[in-house]
Amino acid sequence: MNRAFHPWLPAYLRHPAPPRVGGIPELLDDPLLGRLTPRGDVGARAAALETELASPPRTDAIARHAQRYSWPDTARAYHDLLVEFCAARNRAA
Numbered sequence: 001m002n003r004a005f006h007p008w009l010p011a012y013l014r015h016p017a018p019p020r021v022g023g024i025p026e027l028l029d030d031p032l033l034g035r036l037t038p039r040g041d042v043g044a045r046a047a048a049l050e051t052e053l054a055s056p057p058r059t060d061a062i063a064r065h066a067q068r069y070s071w072p073d074t075a076r077a078y079h080d081l082l083v084e085f086c087a088a089r090n091r092a093a
Contacts, residue, residue, distance in 0.1 A: 017034060017035050017036075017037050017045050017048035017049050017052060018034060018036060018037070019036070019037055019038070019039040019040075019045075020036040020037060020038055020039065021039050024036065030065055032058050032061050032062060032065070033062060033065060034048075034052065035048035035051060035052065
């Protein structure tokens with residue numbers, strides 16, 4: 001497991017070649033985090049794993065990317081969303 005990732009993340013988000021399903025593409029939106037592969041494409045997954053294993057992980061860049069998901073940043077994003085929602089609701093009333 002890459003130490004830049006928190007242990008509470010689901011295993012598929014710590015995997016270097018997760019499938020392109022659900023919300024995974026939104027979280028892994030940078031190739032340095034891993035290569036997304038089509039669901040069920042074993043060949044593409046094997047190729048992505050070989051690529052990842054051939055080069056060491058850039059833990060510094062991964063850690064910087066993960067800062068977007070810190071608790072303070074997440075709380076700020078929710079706050080901003082609620083402020084926007086309330087303003088829109090007031091304009092509609």
